[in-house]
Amino acid sequence: MVSAVAANFIGLFIKTALRQKYSSYGASGALLSILAYIFNKFPNKQMKIFGSEDKVPFKKCFFLLLIVELIGIFLTVSGIVTAIDHPLHLGGLIFGFWFAIAGDALMRRWSDYVLENYRTHILKEPKESDNLLTKAADEIMKRIAI
Numbered sequence: 001m002v003s004a005v006a007a008n009f010i011g012l013f014i015k016t017a018l019r020q021k022y023s024s025y026g027a028s029g030a031l032l033s034i035l036a037y038i039f040n041k042f043p044n045k046q047m048k049i050f051g052s053e054d055k056v057p058f059k060k061c062f063f064l065l066l067i068v069e070l071i072g073i074f075l076t077v078s079g080i081v082t083a084i085d086h087p088l089h090l091g092g093l094i095f096g097f098w099f100a101i102a103g104d105a106l107m108r109r110w111s112d113y114v115l116e117n118y119r120t121h122i123l124k125e126p127k128e129s130d131n132l133l134t135k136a137a138d139e140i141m142k143r144i145a146i
Contacts, residue, residue: 003037003095004030010091018077024085029092032069036062036096066093 007029039062046055049064056064072086 003033003092003099006095007033007088007092010094011085011088012091014073014087014090018073018087020076020087024088026085026088028085029088029095032065032089032092033096033099035065036093037100038096039065040097040100062093062097066090069093 004027008025011029039058043057043059043062045058047058047061048054049056049061069086069090072081072084073090075081076084076086
């Protein structure tokens with residue numbers, strides 16, 4: 001869901017920058033976002049393209065899609081192609097690439113923050129750092145006693 005919204009917003013931004021007078025929304029940007037995420041998360045995996053017998057690494061598949069969409073944007077700006085929303089597709093590729101590189105870590109930090117606040121404020125459990133300090137203090141007291 002987030003990839004669809006992000007792809008549509010990035011595509012809308014690109015269309016505005018290119019001074020395009022049409023707008024369209026759909027799921028194709030989200031699908032390309034998911035593909036970009038998979039291609040960048042597992043760059044050494046391979047797949048066959050267009051019935052070819054040779055396998056192509058996912059990293060090359062991502063760059064192939066990127067080149068196709070950049071050519072599509074050029075054709076869109078030229079007025080040759082108007083039925084395909086290449087800026088939306090490029091928006092999906094950009095978001096999927098970003099999420100594979102930085103988004104996972106950001107989401108993980110955010111979910112850790114939410115869980116920590118839930119535990120301390122709702123469940124009234126001590127923070128993990130409090131437990132570490134208590135354990136360290138106990139360890140020091142044991143060493144002093146010996």
